[in-house]
Amino acid sequence: MNDENTVIDAQVAKVNTPAGDDIILDFRNVTKTFPGVVALRDVSLQIKRGEIHGICGENGAGKSTLMKILSGVYPWGTYEGQVFIEGQELRLESSSIRQAIEAGIAIVYQELTLVPGITVGENIFLGKEPLERGVINWDKLYADTQRLLEEYKLDIHPQALVKNLGVGKMQMTEIAKALSENARILILDEPTSALAEAEIEKLMEILRTLKEHGVTCIYISHKLNEFFAITDTITVLRDGRVITTQPTRNLTVEKLVSYMVGREMTERFPESHRQPGEVVLEVEDLHAVDPEEPSREVLKGVSFNLRKGEVLGIAGLMGSGRTELAMTLFGEYGKITRGTVKLEGRPISPKSSRDAMMHGLSLVPEDRKRHGLVLIQSILRNISLPNLDRFATWYKIDDNAELKASRTFAQSLAIKAPHLNVQCNTLSGGNQQKVVISKWLMSNPKVLIMDDPTRGIDVGAKYEIYKLINDLTAQGIAIIMISSDLEEVLGMSNRVMVMHAGRSAGTLDITEATQERVMALATGIA
Amino acid sequence: MNTTSNNVSVQGVIANLAKQFRANIQTYAIIVAMIFIWILFAIATGGRYLSAQNVSNLIRQMTVTSFLAVGMVLVIVTGGIDLSVGKVAGFVSVIVAQFQANIWNKILPGQELLTTILSVVVGLGIGTLVGAIQGYIISYLAVPSFIVTLGAQWAFNGGILIVTQGKTIPANQPLFSWIGQGYLKPIAGWVVALGVIVLLFYTMFNSRQKKRRYGFELSPLYMDVLKTALYSVLILVYVVVVNSFNGVSIPVLLLAISAVVMAYVSNNTRFGRYAYAIGGNREAARLSGVNIKKNVFSIFVVMGLLCGVSGVVLASYIGYGTVAAGQGYELDAIASCILGGTSTLGGEGTVFGAMVGALIMASLTNGLQILNVPSSWQYVVKGIVLILAVYTDVYFKKNR
Structure with a gap:
């Protein structure tokens, strides 16, 4: 073993004294191996009662493996080492979520796990409904829900249908559900990846309330600034090892990033020398309605133009119409009622994604698992899917040409996989996103719309995507980049268009754009 | 390019067969x-x-x-x-x-x-x-x-x-x-079977040829031959069996x-x-x-x-x-x-x-x-x- 390890071992030895009363969760020398891979290497980690403990690391660093040990996905006996909860060893049987809950552990996953068609109260008490002579006592159920929600200051109506809630409130429901199980340890796995700025703020408040109530939180995220806003302690994992555990106040973003990637990362965004050319896309006073519900106007006047080889950032809160704009331009959602879209001076009105592709538009969608990929298919099949026309004679697909072209893109985007027949659901988030980008680049777009292209992917992979964006603009592709991450918008764009309530609230040149000005426009106060 | 097919070893064959088996x-x-x-x-x-x-x-x-x-x-x-x-x-x-x-x-x-x-x-x-x-x-x-x-x-x-x-x-x-x-007459059955087998081998070699032209790595030749031969044998067995009764x-x-x-x-x-x-x-x-x-x-x-x-x-x-x-x-x-x-x-x-x-x-x-x-x-x-x-x-x- 090398020097670095000896240092870490020494640190571990120091904290690995018999657990004091204030230690609620204690991993001792946990090692988890899969055939050919060591996912966790002698991990020792202690979580203090009542603290908010951030765990960060790149994808594949071992965060989810660690959580899967807590939830019983990897039961006791399939890993080496021990896990103690309040001094008691945790011995979960295979996939026993029930047992994990009884041990006081609750996990709020990245993907929400509520039943959409029933109410908040029913969801919270699902599987443990209060009974009276064998029949559900609805009054008690809703009264208890009300009490729970009030206690933790969660602003949701107990009888609201979950499917009518926004993502933020669904998450609150999920947290309330965990609390109703008397969870002592609440694990939040990338809770903010789907939330807008204002909702994140709300979540932070809730976490502070929970802390006052003595609930211990483990907070996993890719958004580093959140760690500094909320956590008391941060543990960094890398390649299955604990690199460091430190009080948050001793850390800085730069230090944290360097722990995560193992090198000093001076720049979050790669340098670019873009020289925007002539205008490719002009959108003027675009109005569109929800095709399912024609009375609901989703775009209420959006105007902007886009130049060859530039990145136009689009910022805005959830529900500001960002994604609706992307989908409408791509011909797949809004019904245009007014306004024009001109591509290279000619008016177009895409009726379907195929239509949009023919005009030279491509869309990397917001939700890559739902909209971007056929997860059960191979990388090859995914990359070629929108591009089969070019490989087909009137009936037959030339599979050699297909493989060759797909390989070229997979290589130039550095997709990490042994071969292209690997199923996409085994890839990391960053690699999945590269597959989505590959498939759209192959269609040779003039305008590439990217809706939250770095959502849920790790710092290293983000950097690669940024570099890729710069390469594409150098080739003359015009890029629209929608993002929830303000720093990303400001770091990558030539100009920033801010949306508010279905309108373009303003377009700022990057030299005049600041976080404050963007937020002011986005919230409608400017 | 296809060095594997040049030194066919028993272990190599078995390993390849096992790989093929696991994949499917x-x-x-x-x-x-x-x-x-x-x-x-x-x-x-x-x-x-x-x-x-x-x-x-x-x-x-x-x-x-x-x-x-x-x-x-x-x-x-x-x-x-x-x-x-x-x-x-x-x-x-x-x-x-x-x-x-x-x-x-x-x-x-x-x-x-x-x-x-x-x-x-x-x-x-x-x-x-x-x-x-x-x-x-x-x-x-x-x-x-x-x-x-x-x-x-x-x-x-x-x-x-x-x-x-x-x-x-x-x-x-x-x-x-x-x-x-x-039923096909026995002789017609043989003609069809042989035609299909010739076609199978032709397709296999043709596909290898095309892959080579694209510069792709090829699976070992014996694997492809083995696979095609297996299908051929199955077809032949079927024809032999049914011809001894009524024909295809x-x-x-x-x-x-x-x-x-x-x-x-x-x-x-x-x-x-x-x-x-x-x-x-x-x-x-x-x-x-x-x-x-x-x-x-x-x-x-x-x-x-x-x-x-x-x-x-x-x-x-x-x-x-x-x-x-x-x-x-x-x-x-x-x-x-x-x-x-x-x-x-x-x-x-x-x-x-x-x-x-x-x-x-x-x-x-x-x-x-x-x-x-x-x-x-x-x-x-x-x-x-x-x-x-x-x-x-x-x-x-x-x-x-």
Whole structure:
């Protein structure tokens, strides 16, 4: 073993004294191996009662493996080492979520796990409904829900249908559900990846309330600034090892990033020398309605133009119409009622994604698992899917040409996989996103719309995507980049268009754009 | 470039075979299960099960429902289901029988070749038309396939009763009967078999040649030769066995052609690729420019065409149009697909697998019949085997 390890071992030895009363969760020398891979290497980690403990690391660093040990996905006996909860060893049987809950552990996953068609109260008490002579006592159920929600200051109506809630409130429901199980340890796995700025703020408040109530939180995220806003302690994992555990106040973003990637990362965004050319896309006073519900106007006047080889950032809160704009331009959602879209001076009105592709538009969608990929298919099949026309004679697909072209893109985007027949659901988030980008680049777009292209992917992979964006603009592709991450918008764009309530609230040149000005426009106060 | 093929070692061969096996474990598992069933029945029947006559019969018996299974794979792959196929095939069979028995002799007397061809055209036409109507309602009017095809099942059950008036319609004219009951002469069987084998080797070498031109790494030559040789041996064994009885059966030949065409279509055409993408993730397929409505519609048209083929063969095979025509065939077809590894969630499944699944079902039925197991117990056994097979698959997937 090398020097670095000896240092870490020494640190571990120091904290690995018999657990004091204030230690609620204690991993001792946990090692988890899969055939050919060591996912966790002698991990020792202690979580203090009542603290908010951030765990960060790149994808594949071992965060989810660690959580899967807590939830019983990897039961006791399939890993080496021990896990103690309040001094008691945790011995979960295979996939026993029930047992994990009884041990006081609750996990709020990245993907929400509520039943959409029933109410908040029913969801919270699902599987443990209060009974009276064998029949559900609805009054008690809703009264208890009300009490729970009030206690933790969660602003949701107990009888609201979950499917009518926004993502933020669904998450609150999920947290309330965990609390109703008397969870002592609440694990939040990338809770903010789907939330807008204002909702994140709300979540932070809730976490502070929970802390006052003595609930211990483990907070996993890719958004580093959140760690500094909320956590008391941060543990960094890398390649299955604990690199460091430190009080948050001793850390800085730069230090944290360097722990995560193992090198000093001076720049979050790669340098670019873009020289925007002539205008490719002009959108003027675009109005569109929800095709399912024609009375609901989703775009209420959006105007902007886009130049060859530039990145136009689009910022805005959830529900500001960002994604609706992307989908409408791509011909797949809004019904245009007014306004024009001109591509290279000619008016177009895409009726379907195929239509949009023919005009030279491509869309990397917001939700890559739902909209971007056929997860059960191979990388090859995914990359070629929108591009089969070019490989087909009137009936037959030339599979050699297909493989060759797909390989070229997979290589130039550095997709990490042994071969292209690997199923996409085994890839990391960053690699999945590269597959989505590959498939759209192959269609040779003039305008590439990217809706939250770095959502849920790790710092290293983000950097690669940024570099890729710069390469594409150098080739003359015009890029629209929608993002929830303000720093990303400001770091990558030539100009920033801010949306508010279905309108373009303003377009700022990057030299005049600041976080404050963007937020002011986005919230409608400017 | 292909150094591996230059130094063939025993360990290398075994390692490659093992790799091949692991990559297609599902397919091979089901083939192993089938061989196991054969051995079991061969022992139980004292060898009678594997006699030339029985093998010939067994494979011929599976053809009518297997046409339906060939089409059903793509329907299930796109995430749909077709419960009407049995009754549609039955409906086609009674219509064709009606033409054979009561119509052609009035309008085209003495024209046997022409009327047989017309019967086939009418049968395929009706099947395709029914498929198109159902496909239109399912894709363009957005009514779930389960509902549409359930309704169609009832409607065509009624149609069968209307056409037959509850009576049996004879369709036993010699030329027409040849479609479902005929055999190739032994020499013709050999010619077809050799032709296919030459084609297999040609395709293999041709594909290697093309890959080399693109500069791709090739799998070792002996692996490809071994694989092609294995298929060739299977074809030869089949022809040897059936030639010692009656010869290659016409419906089996028709089934082989349908299956090969559909397997090709599902892998090598946009239509097939889109079907798998739609079943794997409908939204992603839509955003990738796939015209989902058109594709789903086309799949039901193809399904209808295959119902037509199945119906014509059915009428010819049993020589009658009957009230019970096609009863329960849809479930056999669906079971064959599922046994062959088609996922009910969509996105996964192969025609080849469905054919192996159909062969397993036929092998079971036939074996139980030889053992004189009452038909009531045959159903019980088949039901248990289906559930057991899918459970095994689930178990292995979970514990991989």
